Amino acid sequence: MQLDTPKKTVGTLMNLLLDPKTFLISLGIGHLFTLILISVYWRGFTRDMTIKAFLLSKCAQAATWLFQAFRGDEPGFLSLSFPNSMLFIGASLEVIALLSLQNKLRPRTPRIYFILTAAAILGFQLILLLNNKESVRVAYVSFVTALLILPLYRMILGKSVTLLMRMMGYLYLFVIAVSLSRGAAAVFSQHGWGTYSPAFYQSMVSLSLYIVMILGNAGFVLLLKEKSDQELIRLASYDGLTGTFNRITFTSKAKQALQECAKKRKPVSYMLFDIDFFKAINDTYGHTVGDQVLQDLTARIQRLLSDSDLLVRYGGDEFGILLPGADEAESTLIAEQIRQALLDANTRGLPVKYSISMGVLTVAPDEHTQLETLYAACDKALYSAKNSGRNHVYRSQADLQAAFL
Known part of the structure; x- marks a missing residue:
C-alpha cells in the first residue's frame, strides 16, 4: 500500500478546503442567510435607511457569488458583467449603510455613490468589449472595490468611535489591502488571478473573503445592537427637549x-x-x-x-x-x-x-x-x-x- 507524501497530502487537503466553487456557494449562502436573519429580527425597522441599504447590499452580494459559482468554466459577456456589476452595487450599498449607522452619511453621499457605481459598471463593460483579458478584469474590479470602500477608514477615527466600530474599521482596511494587493498582483504577475484560478494566493484571497463575510455581517448586527443600546442610554439619561441631563x-x-x-x-x-x-x-x-x-x-x-x-x-x-x-x-x-x-x-x-x-x-x-x-x-x-x-x-x-x- 502506497502512502501519499506529506506534500501531496497537503496539496490535496488545500484543494479540498479551498475549492473555488464551494467557497463561492458558501459566500452566497452566508450573505443570503444574513439577509433573512436581519429581515426577520429587524422586521419593524426595514424601512430605516441604514437597514434597508445593508439588506440590499446583501441581496447584491449573494447574487454576485451564487451567479459566479454557477456561471461555468467559459464565461460569456453576461456571466462576467452581471456578477461584477452586483459586486460594485453591493459594496456601495454596504458603505452607505455603515456610514449611516455611524451618523457620518452626508446628504450628497448616496448621490455620489450612485454616480461612482454607475461609472464603475460602465467601465467594466468597456473592458469586456475592448480589452477582455482576465488580468485586466481582475485588476479593475480589485482597484475599484478598494476605492468604493475606502471611506470606511473613518470608522477608526474620532473620539466617539467605540472599540467595536474601530475593529470593524480595521476589518475593512484589511479588505482594502487585500483588494489592492490582488489588483497589483494581477497587473505584474504572469499567473492567473481569476476566481477559478488554482493559484495559492487566489485561495488565500477567497479565504479572506469568507472570513470578512462572517465577521462583517456579524459585526454589522452587533453595531446595530450597540447603537440601539446607546440610544436607550441616551433616552434614559438626557432630557428629550433640551438635551441636558435629567x-x-x-x-x-x-x-x-x-x-x-x-x-x-x-x-x-x-x-x-x-x-x-x-x-x-x-x-x-x-x-x-x-x-x-x-x-x-x-x-x-x-x-x-x-x-x-x-x-x-x-x-x-x-x-x-x-x-x-x-x-x-x-x-x-x-x-x-x-x-x-x-x-x-x-x-x-x-x-x-x-x-x-x-x-x-x-x-x-x-x-x-x-x-x-x-x-x-x-x-x-x-x-x-x-x-x-x-x-x-x-x-x-x-x-x-x-x-x-
Missing part, C-alpha cells in the same frame, strides 16, 4: 463629582435658576414658543460651560448647574456671563425676550456634603433673587456646616 443622571454624576472634589480638596459651586415669568410666556405665545425658549436657553448656557460642568433640567423651566472645582469668583463670573448671554435672546428668531433668576452657592465639600442640602440652600437664594426684582443672581451666604453633620 434629574436621575445628574444626581448620580453630581454625587461622584462632589466625592472627587472632597478627596482633592477642591471647591464646588452650584447654581439653581429658572426663567422669569415663564408661565406668562406659555400663556401668551403658546407652548411651542415656550419650548423654543427652553432650547435657546440651554444652547446658550452649554456654550459657556466646560466638559466637566453638569447641566440638568429638573422639570418645567427649572435648571441646575454643578461646577466642580469652581470657586466663588469663578462661579460669579460664569453666572454673570449666563445672565448677559440671554439679554439678546429675541434677536435669534424668538418673538419674546426672557431672563432668568439664579441662586448660587460655593462650598468646600467633604465626605458629608449632600447634593440635596446644596439644592435647598440654592433654592432659597433663587427666591431671594426673584424677590429682588428678577433677572438677578443671588449668592447664598447660608452656613451649611451644621447641615453637613
Whole structure:
C-alpha cells in the first residue's frame, strides 16, 4: 500500500478546503442567510435607511457569488458583467449603510455613490468589449472595490468611535489591502488571478473573503445592537427637549463629582435658576414658543460651560448647574456671563425676550456634603433673587456646616 507524501497530502487537503466553487456557494449562502436573519429580527425597522441599504447590499452580494459559482468554466459577456456589476452595487450599498449607522452619511453621499457605481459598471463593460483579458478584469474590479470602500477608514477615527466600530474599521482596511494587493498582483504577475484560478494566493484571497463575510455581517448586527443600546442610554439619561441631563443622571454624576472634589480638596459651586415669568410666556405665545425658549436657553448656557460642568433640567423651566472645582469668583463670573448671554435672546428668531433668576452657592465639600442640602440652600437664594426684582443672581451666604453633620 502506497502512502501519499506529506506534500501531496497537503496539496490535496488545500484543494479540498479551498475549492473555488464551494467557497463561492458558501459566500452566497452566508450573505443570503444574513439577509433573512436581519429581515426577520429587524422586521419593524426595514424601512430605516441604514437597514434597508445593508439588506440590499446583501441581496447584491449573494447574487454576485451564487451567479459566479454557477456561471461555468467559459464565461460569456453576461456571466462576467452581471456578477461584477452586483459586486460594485453591493459594496456601495454596504458603505452607505455603515456610514449611516455611524451618523457620518452626508446628504450628497448616496448621490455620489450612485454616480461612482454607475461609472464603475460602465467601465467594466468597456473592458469586456475592448480589452477582455482576465488580468485586466481582475485588476479593475480589485482597484475599484478598494476605492468604493475606502471611506470606511473613518470608522477608526474620532473620539466617539467605540472599540467595536474601530475593529470593524480595521476589518475593512484589511479588505482594502487585500483588494489592492490582488489588483497589483494581477497587473505584474504572469499567473492567473481569476476566481477559478488554482493559484495559492487566489485561495488565500477567497479565504479572506469568507472570513470578512462572517465577521462583517456579524459585526454589522452587533453595531446595530450597540447603537440601539446607546440610544436607550441616551433616552434614559438626557432630557428629550433640551438635551441636558435629567434629574436621575445628574444626581448620580453630581454625587461622584462632589466625592472627587472632597478627596482633592477642591471647591464646588452650584447654581439653581429658572426663567422669569415663564408661565406668562406659555400663556401668551403658546407652548411651542415656550419650548423654543427652553432650547435657546440651554444652547446658550452649554456654550459657556466646560466638559466637566453638569447641566440638568429638573422639570418645567427649572435648571441646575454643578461646577466642580469652581470657586466663588469663578462661579460669579460664569453666572454673570449666563445672565448677559440671554439679554439678546429675541434677536435669534424668538418673538419674546426672557431672563432668568439664579441662586448660587460655593462650598468646600467633604465626605458629608449632600447634593440635596446644596439644592435647598440654592433654592432659597433663587427666591431671594426673584424677590429682588428678577433677572438677578443671588449668592447664598447660608452656613451649611451644621447641615453637613
